[in-house]
Amino acid sequence: MGRIKDYDFSVSNEMLLELCKQQDQEALRVLFRRHEKPVYNLLYRMLSNHEDAEEALADVFVKVWRAAGSFKGDSKFTTWLFKIAANTARDFLRSRMIRREVSLEDGLVSEGEVARSAAARTVDPEDSTLREDELSRISAALNGLSEDDRLLITLYHFQELDYQDIAEITGICAGNLKVKLFRARQRLKKLCAELDGGCVGNELRGSTDDSSGLRQGACEWS
Amino acid sequence: MSGPEARLIKAHLKTCTECKALLDEELAFDARLAAVPVVEPVNDVWVLVRARTKPRKFSPFVWLARIRSAGATAKRAAAAAAVIGVAAVTLYSFTLNRSDLAPSYISKGAENVITVKWSDDPLGGHREALVECIGKM
Numbered sequence: 001m002g003r004i005k006d007y008d009f010s011v012s013n014e015m016l017l018e019l020c021k022q023q024d025q026e027a028l029r030v031l032f033r034r035h036e037k038p039v040y041n042l043l044y045r046m047l048s049n050h051e052d053a054e055e056a057l058a059d060v061f062v063k064v065w066r067a068a069g070s071f072k073g074d075s076k077f078t079t080w081l082f083k084i085a086a087n088t089a090r091d092f093l094r095s096r097m098i099r100r101e102v103s104l105e106d107g108l109v110s111e112g113e114v115a116r117s118a119a120a121r122t123v124d125p126e127d128s129t130l131r132e133d134e135l136s137r138i139s140a141a142l143n144g145l146s147e148d149d150r151l152l153i154t155l156y157h158f159q160e161l162d163y164q165d166i167a168e169i170t171g172i173c174a175g176n177l178k179v180k181l182f183r184a185r186q187r188l189k190k191l192c193a194e195l196d197g198g199c200v201g202n203e204l205r206g207s208t209d210d211s212s213g214l215r216q217g218a219c220e221w222s
Numbered sequence: 223m224s225g226p227e228a229r230l231i232k233a234h235l236k237t238c239t240e241c242k243a244l245l246d247e248e249l250a251f252d253a254r255l256a257a258v259p260v261v262e263p264v265n266d267v268w269v270l271v272r273a274r275t276k277p278r279k280f281s282p283f284v285w286l287a288r289i290r291s292a293g294a295t296a297k298r299a300a301a302a303a304a305v306i307g308v309a310a311v312t313l314y315s316f317t318l319n320r321s322d323l324a325p326s327y328i329s330k331g332a333e334n335v336i337t338v339k340w341s342d343d344p345l346g347g348h349r350e351a352l353v354e355c356i357g358k359m
Binding site for chain 2: 025028029041062139158185
């Protein structure tokens with residue numbers, strides 16, 4: 001087929017995938033250009049390492065190429081793609097045991113690099129340092145979460161997917177998802193608060209130990 | 223959240239400072255997470271993907287790959303055809319081996335009794351007699 005513009009959305013993802021089935025590498029290239037950033041973001045937040053995230057990104061699109069025939073169109077293409085990405089990230093974490101290798105400090109350093117590159121565009125150096133510290137703390141807190149919690153937080157807060165899509169990607173039933181997400185968020189808040197060095201106090205009321213997943217001590221509804 | 227439920231909560235938040243504080247805290251945390259920048263790959267990963275998905279120019283097993291990538295219906299049809307073929311060959315072999323199904327009769331001559339039977343042997347079991355006959359010619 002002729003060259004398709006990378007962001008020409010008149011050609012749908014599904015049409016491109018259909019072309020991938022026929023071994024059209026140009027179609028895969030367009031799919032890659034369209035989705036590399038969100039997929040990379042997910043992988044980077046899960047793996048906390050640029051090299052591994054890049055390798056995993058390549059793996060994801062090789063899997064898309066090979067599994068193009070298995071896409072039935074029951075779900076959205078992006079949901080299917082994120083599902084492959086989430087499974088690839090899990091495989092990476094398990095096979096290389098990154099979780100054991102990456103310490104909290106590594107997270108601080110790598111996120112620090114990202115923050116520095118973002119800060120290079122800002123004017124006030126004091127402001128950029130504050131921003132860098134803030135990003136480093138959030139990144140370190142994310143690294144402190146379990147694999148499942150990190151995936152939920154990444155999909156909901158960073159990829160901004162809705163509950164239905166997240167439920168499909170993670171295989172968690174929709175009813176359970178909100179509770180799990182709430183608990184993951186509370187754990188992240190707790191870790192952030194610990195890294196901030198401040199008092200956890202009110203932030204942690206009824207968070208992780210609360211089996212119902214709801215806050216204790218809230219006032220009565222009138 | 224919609225309609226009456228949302229209105230009820232809004233009304234409650236106006237009067238309850240504790241819930242308002244909790245909401246503000248959650249919103250502040252949302253804003254904190256929203257400030258996390260989008261990261262981008264440092265290298266052009268497409269080069270890796272392209273190298274690993276390069277279509278082969280020639281493969282002796284192209285037909286095999288095509289069958290593997292064929293749809294479920296085609297696979298089912300191929301499997302059904304294979305089963306039918308095997309069944310037909312089995313039935314045919316079974317019929318050939320059942321020589322007792324073939325008709326047989328006895329012909330009585332003046333000096334000799336000749337028994338004729340259906341057989342797979344084109345010489346009908348008279349190989350030796352035929353060789354002897356040829357020898358006399």
